[in-house]
Structure formats: structure tokens, C-alpha cells
Amino acid sequence: MIILEDVIVKYGTNPVTIALNKISLKINQGDWITIVGSSGSGKSTLLNVVGGLLPLTSGAIQISGLDLAQLNNNEIQELRRNTISYIYQDFKLFNQYTVLENIIVPQLPYQDKKNLITKAKHLLTSVNLDHRTNHFPTQLSGGEKQRVAIARALLSEPAILLCDEPTGNLDSENTDVIMQLIKATHSKGITILFVTHDQKLIHYGNQILTMRDGNIKEHYIHETNDKKKSYK
């Protein structure tokens, strides 16, 4: 479970931007929350604080019972390595590495290489890219790059997958492929936080969270038809 309590994030000093303005939210394991809202409303900041990438100005975040503020840098990195994975609009692949290397590189210092290669090959098959194992990112299409990024994100078998507009650079055909892969991932019980501007994608999640000016404007849960400002 992820719990945000009165989370405030400010950027800068003069001027100050309040990116998250006292956000409280409870996310259960296996939820898929689609996060929408206009540009600058705080969507990426919300993802980044859950991912342990940004310090809070005030408030608290718990992930699986751990208070992020109580963790040292190594512990945060461990949480990010084992529990939380990210996929981004711009894929963030390493152009100097092959597809297979891109998938295993983040985990290489911590796990047995042979095991990682076996797992990575299995993941490449599951995203239909086994024929691209030794290619470099520059030789791939956008959709293929995002499939590599998904394989990399899943290597650690994370509990939480943070998706920051992962289909933003893709055409509708590739968007469908990526959404089906994320859907399959979600069906294994992984929590998904999914930022998008694409209204066509909001039905994939079980909840829609609308941000406005650093606040949760609306939190809509599909299954219950329940509308909430927050779970507080």
C-alpha cells in the first residue's frame, strides 16, 4: 500500500512553485490509477515523490509500511531497485548498450549475471522482441524502444510501476501494444500509476485522479462509481 499524507512539494525559493499542495491519498496494492490534469498541475511531481526521486517539503509518504523520510539514500535506492519501476515517454534507454544489456544493466551490480540474462531473454520474448536482443536502441522504432523499457522495468519484478506518459511518443497502433503489455503486467497484481494526456486511455485503470494546481481536483473510482476528493 502507498499512503501520502498532507504531501507538500515546493520548487525554488524566489519564486516558489507549489507543485503539490497538501496531497493525501491511499493506493492499494493492485490499483491502477490514471493521473490526468493540465500541464503543470503536478502529475509528474506526484509520480516522482512516490518513486522516491524528490524530497518532500512537508508531509509523509509510506510505501509498504516504510516511511520514506526515515530511509537513508541506500535504503531509498534499494526500494527503487526492488519495488518501484518507471517507464517514461522518452524511454530513457542507454544508446551505447544493446537491448539485452539495457535490460540487465541496472540490476547487474546486485544479481547474478546468468540469471539476469535468462530473465531478460524471457521478458524479451514476452514483449515480442527476442529478434532484437543484440540490436542497439538507435536501430529500434519508438514502440520497440518502449517495449524494451517495459522489459527493463519488469526485470526486478516490482510491486509498483510508475508510467509517465509512456505512449506520448507513439502512434495508436504502438500505443495499443504498450497498453496491452501494461494491462498484462497489472493483472499480476502490480500497482500502476499512469500519467497521461490521452483521454482514450483513461478506461484502462480502475481509478482516475484529476490534478489541478497541485491539488487533487477529483478522484473517481470506476468499480464503485464512487467520487472522492481523496481517501483521507
Ligand SMILES: Nc1ncnc2c1ncn2[C@@H]1O[C@H](COP(=O)(O)OP(=O)(O)OP(=O)(O)O)[C@@H](O)[C@H]1O
Ligand atoms: N525542477 C523544477 N523547478 C521548478 N519548478 C518546477 C520543476 N519541476 C516542475 N516545476 C513546476 O511544478 C509544477 C508541477 O510540475 P509537474 O511537472 O509536476 O506538472 P505536470 O502536471 O506533470 O505537467 P506536464 O503535463 O506539462 O508534464 C509546474 O508549475 C512546474 O512548472
